[in-house]
C-alpha cells in the first residue's frame with residue numbers, strides 16, 4: 001500500500017484551485033475526481049443518489065448535511081477540508097443553526113495540493129485533535145476540491161488513541177442534496193460501529209430503556225416525534241430504540257439491536273443498506289395523519305408478526321385522538337409544497353388529511369424504495385409529485401396553480417410573495433416541527449392556518465406598493481421610484497430603439 005507520505009497527487013488541472021470559482025456540480029470536477037482514484041466512491045454515489053432532472057445543488061452546499069450530523073453528536077469533532085469560501089459558508093450556516101461548537105478546518109493552497117502536503121496536514125490535525133478523554137470520534141469531510149484532487153482520506157488511521165477517524169468525501173458533484181449528505185455520514189458511522197460489534201463486545205448505551213424489543217428510527221425528526229411513536233409502540237410491547245443519525249456513538253450499537261428499522265425519512269439509502277446487510281426489515285413511511293398512522297401500525301404489526309388484537313389496541317389509543325384533531329383543524333384551500341429536507345411527501349399527506357387540496361409536491365430528494373408508499377398515496381389523491389424537483393418546476397407549479405398557500409424554499413417563497421400569495425419557508429417553519437401522531441397535527445396546522453389567513457393582507461399590500469421596487473423603479477435612482485430621464489431611457493432600450501429607427505430611416 002502507498003504510504004501517506006509517498007502519496008503523490010497529480011493535480012495539474014487544479015493548479016488554480018483555491019483561487020478559481022468552483023462550479024458546484026461541475027462535470028469537469030467529476031472527471032478530475034475519477035482520474036484521482038475516486039471512481040469507486042463517485043460510482044457508489046451515482047447509484048445511491050441518482051440525478052435528474054437536476055444534477056447539481058440548487059440549495060445549500062450538500063456537505064452541510066454531513067457537517068450537521070457530526071455537530072449534533074456528543075464527543076465527536078468535525079474537521080473540514082476544502083476551499084475557504086466553502087468552509088466559511090458551511091461554518092456560518094452551522095452556527096446559524098446553533099452548532100455551539102468549533103468546526104475544524106485544514107486550509108490548503110495550490111502547493112499543498114500539488115505536493116500531497118494537504119493530506120499530511122489533515123493527518124497532523126487529526127492526530128492533534130484525537131483526545132480520548134474528550135472524543136469518541138473525529139469526522140473529516142473532503143469538500144469539492146480535495147475530493148476532485150483525490151485527497152485520500154481512506155488512508156487516515158482508523159483509530160488514534162482510541163478515537164475513531166471517519167473520513168468521507170462529500171462533493172457537490174456527486175451528492176445532490178444536503179439530505180443525502182446526512183445519509184453519507186450516518187451510514188459511514190453505522191458501518192464503522194458494525195465492524196466493532198463483529199470484532200467483540202461493545203459498550204452499552206447510556207440511555208435508559210425498559211428492555212422491550214426495540215424499533216430503530218431513521219430520520220432527523222423533531223424531539224417530540226419519538227415520544228409520539230413511543231406512545232403508539234407501548235401497547236405493542238415495543239419501545240423506541242436508537243434514532244439515526246444518533247447523538248452518541250454508543251447509540252450506533254443500539255441501532256443494530258432494533259427488531260425493525262422505521263425509515264421515517266426515505267432518502268437514507270446507504271443507511272438502510274447497512275441495516276439490510278444484517279437482515280433488519282425496513283418499514284417505509286411514517287405515522288403521520290389518520291390514514292398514515294393506521295397503515296404504519298398495520299405494516300409494523302405484519303413485519304413483526306404481532307397479533308391483530310395488539311395492533312388494534314394501539315390504533316384505538318391513537319387514531320380517535322388524531323381524528324378529533326384533524327376535525328378541529330379542518331382547513332379549506334389549495335397548496336403547493338416544495339423543499340429539500342426529504343419529508344415533503346409526509347407533510348403533504350397531513351395537509352390533505354386536514355382538508356387542504358395539495359396540487360403539487362416537489363422534493364429535491366430522489367425517488368427511493370422507501371418513498372413509494374407516500375408517492376402512491378399522494379397520486380391517488382390527485383397530487384402531482386416531482387422527485388429531484390428543480391427550482392424552475394417549483395416556480396412553475398405556483399404560476400400554474402395560483403395556490404392559496406405556497407410552502408417552499410427561499411426563492412419559492414419570494415416568488416409567491418411577489419404574487420401576493422401567502423407562503424411559508426419549509427425548512428424553518430414546517431420541517432422543524434413535530435409531525436407524527438396527534439402532536440404533529442396541531443403544530444403544523446396552526447402555522448399553516450396563520451399563513452393562509454394573511455391572504456387578504458397580502459393583496460392589500462400588493463395594491464399599496466404596486467410598481468414600487470419592480471422593473472425600472474428598482475435600484476438606487478433618485479427620487480425613488482421615478483424614471484430619471486436620459487439614463488433610464490438608455491437602459492430601458494428606448495434610446496436604442498430610437499437610434500435603430502433613425503438608422504432605418506437613413507437606409508430608406
Ligand code: SF4
Nearest residue numbers: 024061086143144172
Ligand atoms: S463544497 Fe459545497 S459550496 Fe463548495 S464548491 Fe462544493 S458544493 Fe459548492
